[in-house]
Amino acid sequence: MKTMFKSVLIIAFLGIGIAVIGRLFIDSNEQPPYALEKDIPQTLDSRAMDQLLAEDLSITTSMFLDQLSTQLNSWAEQDFSDTQLIEKSQLEIKEHPHINGFIIFDNQNIEQEIGDIINPDFSLLTHTHLKSEFSDPFSKDGKNYMLMGEKLSDNRKILAEVDLSFIQSFVMGMASVADANGSFFVSGDDPTVQWETTNDVPNGFRSQTVPELGWQIVVHSNEHKPEANQKSYIENQVVIKFKDHEKATDWLQEHAELQVVKENLPYYVVSSPNETTEQLLERLQNDFSLAFTEPIYLFNKQGLTKPNDEFFEPYQWNLEQINTSGGWDLSGGNNITIAILDTGVDPNHADLKDKIKTGYNAFDESDDFSDAHGHGTHVAGVAAAMTNNVTGIAGISWNSTILPVKVLNDEGEGSSYDVAKGIYWAVDQGANVINMSLGDYYDSEILYDAIKYAYDRDVVIVVASGNDNVEDPMYPAQYSEVLTVAAVDQNNNRAFFSNYGNHVDISAPGEHIPSLFINNEYTVMSGTSMASPHVAGLAGLVRSLRPDLSNQEVYDVITSSADDLGTKGKDAYYGHGQINIEKALQSISQ
The missing domain is CATH 3.40.50.200 (Peptidase S8/S53 domain)
Incomplete structure (x- = not known):
């Protein structure tokens, strides 16, 4: 059986991955910290956490490329002599979040073109992985793109232009991404990590290579420290539960100085603008009518x-x-x-x-x-x-x-x-x-x-x-x-x-x-x-x-x-x- 403690709680989300790396405790500016009697020792290696994140980001990028490859091969297999299939592909391009358009080549002659490609140049495909070819990222109107080609079984090729916004969205300021030449094309908002090339990265930062592209993903997340020595709660508010719900109305009328902020039976959230949370707790915790009174502790993501x-x-x-x-x-x-x-x-x-x-x-x-x-x-x-x-x-x-x-x-x-x-x-x-x-x-x-x-x-x-x-x-x-x-x-x-x-x-x-x-x-x-x-x-x-x-x-x-x-x-x-x-x-x- 698990031992039960009656103390207090902060909840944190338990995810370490792409969107939720590391110690993702709530840090609300509205909520003051609540000190504990003892600290939990810092035993989590932040470098190991950063390496784990770099690996997650690399695998995610590989999955992204696999999806693109599958989609391009699917388009290449279609019979574009059928106008309905052309219309279907045009609609798919409009709906596809990452591909601006594609061109199918047969001996360097354009067989089919769907969508709008900014820079349809096969010579830019300088990187190869299995049957896929890739260009280095390039910028247009403030957005990053790359070309991706697929070698088809009948010696034809399909070339697509890929919008790299997804790469930037999933690293979410936690990492920078450099192309195969070592030049960063995605960086975080912090000016201390807006490096130009991988040569500028100080020692100690964790990185991982995306094997298909030769990209380097360098993580610059915050140092991971267990924050169990603090808790946060909403100031001036407490949550209460009545022993007898039928007496709630009378009790609240008798305590007219309290404002009912939320009501979701069997719970009430009440506030007192003239009392701190601790003062409110001290006043209400011994009230015989209440089953319990406690602060509204804050939760955050910990996945x-x-x-x-x-x-x-x-x-x-x-x-x-x-x-x-x-x-x-x-x-x-x-x-x-x-x-x-x-x-x-x-x-x-x-x-x-x-x-x-x-x-x-x-x-x-x-x-x-x-x-x-x-x-x-x-x-x-x-x-x-x-x-x-x-x-x-x-x-x-x-x-x-x-x-x-x-x-x-x-x-x-x-x-x-x-x-x-x-x-x-x-x-x-x-x-x-x-x-x-x-x-x-x-x-x-x-x-x-x-x-x-x-x-x-x-x-x-x-x-x-x-x-x-x-x-x-x-x-x-x-x-x-x-x-x-x-x-x-x-x-x-x-x-x-x-x-x-x-x-x-x-x-x-x-x-x-x-x-x-x-x-x-x-x-x-x-x-x-x-x-x-x-x-x-x-x-x-x-x-x-x-x-x-x-x-x-x-x-x-x-x-x-x-x-x-x-x-x-x-x-x-x-x-x-x-x-x-x-x-x-x-x-x-x-």
Whole structure:
């Protein structure tokens, strides 16, 4: 059993990948820090974190190029004597976010031209990888482009002009990208890292080569420091819960000096403009009418036998490592709803849009669950992306539906109140499984109350352990009602960033995990945020195969069938071991 602490909580998102590298704790200028009695030692190597990010960025770029190559070959195979196919290709070019146009050559004669290419010069294709050829990046009207060519089987060639805006968007100021000549064409906003060439980069910065292009990706993220010695909360506000809800109206009338900021039964957020948060807490914590009173702590981001999805075989090593394909012979996750409590989900992503239920926005209580950050979309894809649809990746519980619950805003920030609201809403909407790739080092009564609400209603709750390489337990990972997930790498070793301790229940792949990204993209991310939805997906498969099992019995199936790693038996680094999807489902098949 996990030890329960009644202290306080900050929640941080647990993603280390493209969009959410490193320690992504909330840092709101509105919220003062709250000092702790002790510091957690800094044991996470920032250089290792930067190297991990550089590798993620490199793999993502390779995936991007693979997509482009597939698209060009698809166009080259079309019969352009059919005017309908020409019109179809013209429409695809207009809709394609990265290709301005293409030209098909036959012995240097133009056979077909679709779209508008700024610089159609084959001589610029000076780099070759397999059957693909590339130019160096060039600039036009403040935007970066490159030419990409494909050698076709009948000696023809297809040449396309590629808009490199995606490269700049996914590095998001965390890295600079140099071409094969060592000249940077993407840099961050910080003037100290706006290098001209790779010769200008000081020692100590981590980089990774994109093999297809010879590009260098140099990471310049902030130093990664565990921030467990601080917490943040919304000033002048507290969240309260009444012992007897029928007395709430009378109590609030008696306390007319308090303003009800938000009301989402059974919780009320009240504020006092003349009192600090600490003064308000001191006054209300001993009020007999209240079940609890606490600050609103801030959260932040911390993430078929053989399907035909394009990235399954070359990139999704993680699914093979946990024996996913064998499990798919027994269950696909039918009739299961997996709630993703996160930054939202991209409602238009091709690998998700047909399986998303109407979601919830905990901030404005609307159904606008759109994701402008990317982390939630990535997590949802790992758990349950569409599978065997040629496009993109394969999701674990591929026939389950996704219930998106936006509890973190577009900067990856939220509060304990918002997450609790999201949990209540997801449970009331019939979620069978909840994934929360979030957590920090402090307990929260409102969070635990919501966790209990979900657990008592037979919901499987899966959470990430954290990315600080420390033993101190995070919340909600510490709660006995949840299944806490640590991360392993491609060699079945503990990921160097993964938190550990007796509260860890299970492990799953968490390094270099390919999945979905906003705007119909795909990226690679690392973190216990990515490990957690592997387990949520397995829970979906288990609940689909055996709907008669309780949530606790689902936990037992997952842990008892795991492949033991590290010290024999349950240990602090791997829990019961790494999930084995095939073994788990075989153990309960009838």
